[in-house]
Amino acid sequence: MKKQIENLIISHGWKDVMIYDLNKIEELYKKWHKLMPKIRPFYAIKCNSNIEIIKKLNNLGAGFDCASKDEISKVLNINKNPDNIAFSNPCKYEEDIKFALKNDIKKTVFDSVEELKKISKINRSKFELILRIYANDKKAKFKLSKKYGAYDYEWKELFETAKDLNLNIKGISFHIGSGAEDKKIYKKALKDSKNCLELAKNYGYNIDLIDIGGGFSENKIEEFSKSINDSIEEYFKNIDINFIAEPGRYFSETCVKLYTRIFGKKERKEKFYYWVSDGVYGCFNCQLHGEYPPSPVFLTKMKSSKKYNSTIFGPTCDNEDQILENFNMPELNIGDYIIWNNMGAYTIVACTDFNGIDQTKPMAIYIEDNNLKYRKNIV
């Protein structure tokens, strides 16, 4: 299969190519189900909204976390059942709330008085609201709590306001941060959820849904799931609650490889500089937030094992558009490909065509069972 893919790429001379292994998604889904059978995943499509990923996860039985009208439409085109969607953006455009309402989506999130007022102006009765509470893993790659999540001293006012506005609160959610590291934070967040659930009762709200958000990655899932299962047992024993989660990175990170093509080269005093077909305005955009790229893998068979100090630039004229610097690697040539593993999460979804260079529509190859198919990747 690997050889077949490489022949396909080389024979077409494609610039950059994303390889989606849909078998891997199935493997990850089964692993999730085995480790956390009671927690239904609602895939966060913001992480990679590639249609084949959505279709695959839909066939496997996942629901979807959407952040906007466009994401909702994308999912509804594949599965018409609105109960499979959680509209989990705590701060939404009015027109998007109206769109969700028109499409019978009930689950939506809030964490402020103003959002409650906005929702109540549009409709008081249809939504089953979910209160997002604060949770924070300080070591997470993306600390979403900087922006979202109500502090415990704010819950009371939120319940009071919801009561005054005659709104219906059914759930509690949190997100400890994307690319999380510390399993203990789930325990703390579940304990906080329990306290919040108890407070809700004082206002006549009977919470029956807890959404444990995202933060998962493939190499952490065992330890995280253990902490989550143990905490559910500790805090929610004999309480009738539906648990859901919103994993993004867990499903899409490791199922994608990116092939980039070298189209420029310069040698200066035994140092090499290469220009490749993708960079920080493309799939490597997370480097602008301080994330490191994965290690490169080389497709070309090397004639010599000698390594040189090398720099790899992206295709735009911006000097910041650089993937690696002072990296020891063999000498490569124009036309050679460099492969990057684990490139599916928060990559293609945030690309731009800065400098008029197309980085938003790379070629995509899909592996499913023993079959290959390819077409432009548009998210």
Ligand SMILES: Cc1ncc(COP(=O)(O)O)c(C=O)c1O
């Ligand atoms: C509300 C919400 N849910 C889920 C996710 C997905 O998080 P992760 O990719 O860490 O699983 C995000 C990421 O930003 C988010 O904002």
